[in-house]
Amino acid sequence: MIIGYDSFRPRTFVDAFQFMADHPGLMWDKTLEHLEISGEAMAVALVIAIPLGVWLGHLHRGSFLAINLANVGRALPSLAVIAIGLGVFGIGKTNVVFALVILAAPLMLTNAYVAVDGVDADAIEAARGMGMRSHQVLLRIELPLALPLIFAGIKTAAVYVVATATLGGVVGGGGLGDIIVNQASYFLKGVIAASIAVAVLSFAASFAFGALQWAVTPRGLQRRVKTIEPDVSTGIVEAATS
């Protein structure tokens, strides 16, 4: 728990940037650790959730599971999941990565499912009429058309993972959270500096996946990408459909 606290002046924000300049090594190390934890969690979650979501969407099966997983995933209190992970895996990075995967995978799975499941039936019929097999329909028609929504889920998950990795600090998981939970050593200016770094990292993660999306989207669809980008996981689209 918090031990003693620093006074706060408007100058503290200036001091935060001064803190970054004074401790480049610390900031850099913790940022890299933060990226490593988030990156590992994102990689595991991507490998589990995207193929499963896309496959279920392709088969139009398991809608109950796929839709409700995201709701459960969003509802899970992150600190509680980390606490349970700590009991199972012990102190260290593994339990934070585990918790982040549990929190991120459902968001991705649901978006991937809804994206592929919702691809225009006429387009699929046309593809079948052209003689495409099931896997060709999936790879050439469904996936490209589903990309915007799949990536919307990935971006939301990335922002969520980077922000939540901060909580790893309370269980010795490393990353920028180490600075944020140690106000006694780094003062408020350090806490603010690390928070700014977390915010910048989450924007950067979202931007990076946006760039990846642009790179993997076929030319002909690229212009539409910017206009169609609903995100199932914010609850707004859900409101419109339920």
Place this chain on the structure above:
Amino acid sequence: MSSFAAGAPPPVIPDFGGPPGGKEGCIAKNGTFCTDWVKEHWDDILQPRLLEHLEMTAIAVGVGFAIAFAAALFAHRRGWFEAPFGTFSAFLYTIPSLALFQLLVPFTGLTLLTIEIGLVGYTLLILFRNVLVGLRAVPAEVLEAARGMGLTGRQVLLRVELPLALPAISAGIRTAVVTTISLATVAAYITPLGLGQPIFYGLQTDFTTEFVATGALAVSLAIVADALLVVAQRALTPWARARRHA
């Protein structure tokens, strides 16, 4: 200490009968999850913290909804207001919760107020966006028909726009509630209130069951709250389901 004690008789440790389950039991061995501990401390730790947690969540979502609803109504009438309030609430949302609570401490101290300000701040974005999206999604023809029937601006809002926006608004409340339940556990970092308190306390003492059991309780609370809100949402807006199945 050991050298000081060398040669001296072993210290007398009074036997209180040991923890529940005995000296070889789960608690004495610090097992991952001991049901004995949960039974023993349900009344003095888990239940009071659970009630505090519900109270903190209810206050935050209640106050957050009042602010966000008023702001969304205003933004619906005066379009220019959406950008500044939206940006402000989105900015609040990007601050890591652990840091936001610490930043508020110099102003409001280690109090419930500090926690509530933080929690309310996080609900604003979700509720503001959902109320506004709900109001905006009302079809123009419907509004025109309502006006054509002679309804005044206030009547259009109360009898047409708000009922039609209800699915979006209740979805926003549901998201806000589960988000707040999650963030309220983090808030115990500042003030020993709610289910986060046994988690942080357990983390310091290394007694595993305390934080695992409380974590499991927090997870159950969030899932049950989410499920109850879905039921409430469906009961409130029966026409939304009827339309979907039509």
